[in-house]
Amino acid sequence: MKTDILVVGAGFAGAVIAERFASHGKSVLVIDKRSHIGGNAFDELDSAGVLVHRYGPHIFHTNAPHVEEYLSQFTEWRRYEHRVLSSVEGNLYPVPINLQTINQLYSLSLDEEGVAAFFENVREKRTPIRNSEDIVLNNVGRDLCDKFFRNYTRKQWGLDLSELSPAVAGRIPVRTNSDDRYFTDNFQSMPAEGYTRMFERMLDHPNIRIELNTDFRNVRNKVDATQTFYSGPLDAYFDFCFGKLPYRSLSFRHEHFAQKEQYQPVGTVNYPNDYEYTRITEFKHLTGQSHSGTSIVREFPETTGDPYYPVPTSENQALYQSYKKLADAESGTFFIGRLAEYRYYNMDQVVAAALLLSSKLLNNPR
Ligand code: FAD
Numbered sequence: 406m407k408t409d410i411l412v413v414g415a416g417f418a419g420a421v422i423a424e425r426f427a428s429h430g431k432s433v434l435v436i437d438k439r440s441h442i443g444g445n446a447f448d449e450l451d452s453a454g455v456l457v458h459r460y461g462p463h464i465f466h467t468n469a470p471h472v473e474e475y476l477s478q479f480t481e482w483r484r485y486e487h488r489v490l491s492s493v494e495g496n497l498y499p500v501p502i503n504l505q506t507i508n509q510l511y512s513l514s515l516d517e518e519g520v521a522a523f524f525e526n527v528r529e530k531r532t533p534i535r536n537s538e539d540i541v542l543n544n545v546g547r548d549l550c551d552k553f554f555r556n557y558t559r560k561q562w563g564l565d566l567s568e569l570s571p572a573v574a575g576r577i578p579v580r581t582n583s584d585d586r587y588f589t590d591n592f593q594s595m596p597a598e599g600y601t602r603m604f605e606r607m608l609d610h611p612n613i614r615i616e617l618n619t620d621f622r623n624v625r626n627k628v629d630a631t632q633t634f635y636s637g638p639l640d641a642y643f644d645f646c647f648g649k650l651p652y653r654s655l656s657f658r659h660e661h662f663a664q665k666e667q668y669q670p671v672g673t674v675n676y677p678n679d680y681e682y683t684r685i686t687e688f689k690h691l692t693g694q695s696h697s698g699t700s701i702v703r704e705f706p707e708t709t710g711d712p713y714y715p716v717p718t719s720e721n722q723a724l725y726q727s728y729k730k731l732a733d734a735e736s737g738t739f740f741i742g743r744l745a746e747y748r749y750y751n752m753d754q755v756v757a758a759a760l761l762l763s764s765k766l767l768n769n770p771r
């Protein structure tokens with residue numbers, strides 16, 4: 406089968422590449438081994454008619470106006486600012502840790518300056534910051550680290566904070582004010598009709614053909630493409646020749662409550678110290694949907710299963726670099742997205758990287 410462009414994976418990375426090349430007159434074949442488009446951002450109505458995210462909660466946020474503008478061609482938006490509470494010793498506290506968290510947890514009534522002084526007093530100064538334990542202790546000290554971070558991280562990654570890159574816990578800021586939003590990006594919104602509808606519009610082009618339930622392994626020798634864009638796991642592409650590159654998996658347990666309009670006060674509640682799941686998300690907060698019942702998802706971290714997260718340790722980064730050398734030498738094939746670039750990307754970062762690559766290649770075809 407002949408095509409200008411083969412795109413492996415119909416998630417954000419693949420969909421942006423497909424749309425860009427199709428709009429520049431190239432014939433594009435998109436394959437995905439799953440039965441649907443959208444990758445991990447796929448959403449659907451559950452059997453009760455509530456819009457849920459099959460692969461866990463996806464909240465769109467960005468500081469990149471060009472990413473917002475690009476996606477706005479394919480969707481309207483509903484403004485949504487995510488809020489998260491953490492369940493510690495039976496009470497719910499705002500996360501990221503902020504003024505409220507400190508006052509509520511320690512029965513204080515500090516103002517912003519008081520909270521800054523509090524952190525200064527409890528923090529353990531670490532230089533250099535080598536890992537996620539360093540960054541948390543350096544910011545908030547041991548008690549808050551043990552209550553909010555250590556056990557959550559152990560559950561999520563199967564590793565201690567000290568084994569993970571500082572960038573992991575560094576995703577969560579610490580605040581002295583009472584801002585209780587999870588993200589502070591300028592643009593925070595959900596696709597008004599859902600992610601799947603947005604992907605349908607991105608891929609709706611006469612030059613794009615989509616083959617679902619199609620694994621790259623089974624067609625790699627059958628498709629004759631000038632350029633291939635691969636967004637699956639990097640180690641699988643190279644037949645695991647250097648061994649398995651670790652990816653963290655999750656299992657998602659969805660549940661619907663027909664008799665309950667609301668399950669919890671905010672979109673997500675984290676459970677750092679109890680249960681085997683890390684967090685519960687209630688979708689109606691994210692989507693604004695009205696329904697007499699409500700649907701939630703619990704996330705159970707797993708070592709095996711579908712790959713969802715690269716695992717940011719120095720050992721894994723070294724193994725990734727070995728695979729990357731092979732990837733760089735693979736002429737006509739480009740490795741894109743969270744799994745193939747082995748980067749802990751948010752959705753907007755995947756879109757930005759795919760836009761950059763497509764504009765480079767389309768302006769300077771090799
Ligand atoms: P994916 O979406 O993983 O798409 C890759 C596609 O490739 C998949 O559909 C897969 O089936 C397909 N594929 C793989 N191998 C093959 C093969 N051999 N043959 C054919 N097809 C193949 N980001 C945010 O910005 N905000 C959030 O709130 C957020 N929440 C998240 C929550 C969870 C639980 C997870 C796991 C991620 C979250 N993310 C979030 C990150 C977001 O999911 C990713 O940044 C984004 O989806 C990555 O897009 P991608 O195209 O790189 O990969």
Ligand code: UDP
Binds near residue numbers: 554
């Ligand atoms: N984290 C934590 N406690 C929390 C929230 C986050 O220890 O209450 C740490 C944990 O290591 C987690 C990382 O910070 O994996 C990043 O959290 P984020 O919510 O960004 O994770 P994601 O949404 O990507 O799963």
